[in-house]
Amino acid sequence: MAFTLGPRAKSAGYRLAAFDQIGSTNAEAMARARDGEYGPMWFVTSEQTAGRGRRHRPWVAPRGNLASSILEVIDVSPAVAATLGFAAGLALETALQKVSIEASLRSAGSDDMKYSLKWPNDVLAGRQKLAGILLEAEAVPGGRLAVVVGIGTNVVAAPEGTPTPATSLAKLGVHVGAEDLFAELSDAWAESRGIWDNGRGFGEIRRRWLERAAGLGQPVAVQTGTASVEGIFDTIDEQGCLIVRKADGHRIPISAGDVYFGSAASAGAL
Structure with a gap:
């Protein structure tokens, strides 16, 4: 099955570059930005060999997992751009909920899988890390900012020995392909990105994020x-x-x- 954008993402003008294998979707997206690509454009693969997370930690996606990066070139300050990570968390949580419900209906199982958002950039299933988000930004000609939001999700496998114990959708009993998850993610991103609106809608993003926040009040x-x-x-x-x-x-x-x-x-x- 090939990667495709969801219908909402297509109608919003997003484009897609899909790879059978790549070192890093974030690195590819930023390299394109340096070469004049302004997006909005997704870069996606089901096998990433040289990805990285926060604090330069390695993030390798074995075949079947989802490594995806969205490039947006926007006219905002770096501080405002940083809040886009919360919109990304909301988009991913929305996509995960949808594919989990659909997988449950196919298998006649329970549809009560819940995910939460861990500050600043993780998605958890219970207390285990399911996905991570990494933002990178560089100034480009015209005084604008190239922002790359990398989203890595453990679909079929999870790394071992991580600071926060990790899990995968497969281990959770949610059997879905990376391609199906990406289509939902691209649509959910288009919605969250629209609400964020270059930072003007961060108040609403913040409200929704807090509703899903892990450990709030603890x-x-x-x-x-x-x-x-x-x-x-x-x-x-x-x-x-x-x-x-x-x-x-x-x-x-x-x-x-x-x-x-x-x-x-x-x-x-x-």
Whole structure:
């Protein structure tokens, strides 16, 4: 089965470059931007050999998993562009819910699979990581910003030995192809991207994201470089920073870091 855009994505003018195998969809998308491609354009494969996640961690997608990147060239500041990651999380959660329900109907199983969004860029099934999102941005001629949003999803296999235990759709009993998931993702992205509206609609994106947030109101520990901050996950603010509420009520905004919930947070297992 070949990768295709969903009908909503097609009508919105998105284009697609699909690969049987590639080193990194993010790297390909940014290279095209440097060569003058302005998008919006998807780059997608079911086998990625040299991908990367946050903090330059490797992200390899064995055949059957989904590695996808969307290139958007937009007239916003880097700080505003960073909030696009929350729209990406919403889009992926929407797509995962849809394919999970459809897979359940085909197998006459339960359709109560739930996913949550872990700040800043993961999608979880239970406490296990199912997908990750990586944003990269570079200035291009004309004063605009080339933003690449990479979305990697464990469809058939999950890596072992990761900081957060990982799972796959197959392990969860959701039997779906990467191509079917991508079609739904491309449509869900078109919707979320429209709501985000170059940052003007981040308030609505934020509201929806918080409805799906993992660990909201629970103990959290955030590793920020060599320091750690512990408290209660209170909310995310209008810039997308995670707000940790300390025991004395003081609220600390955090713009980047690795998040640990529950017993791991309480024990300071960072």
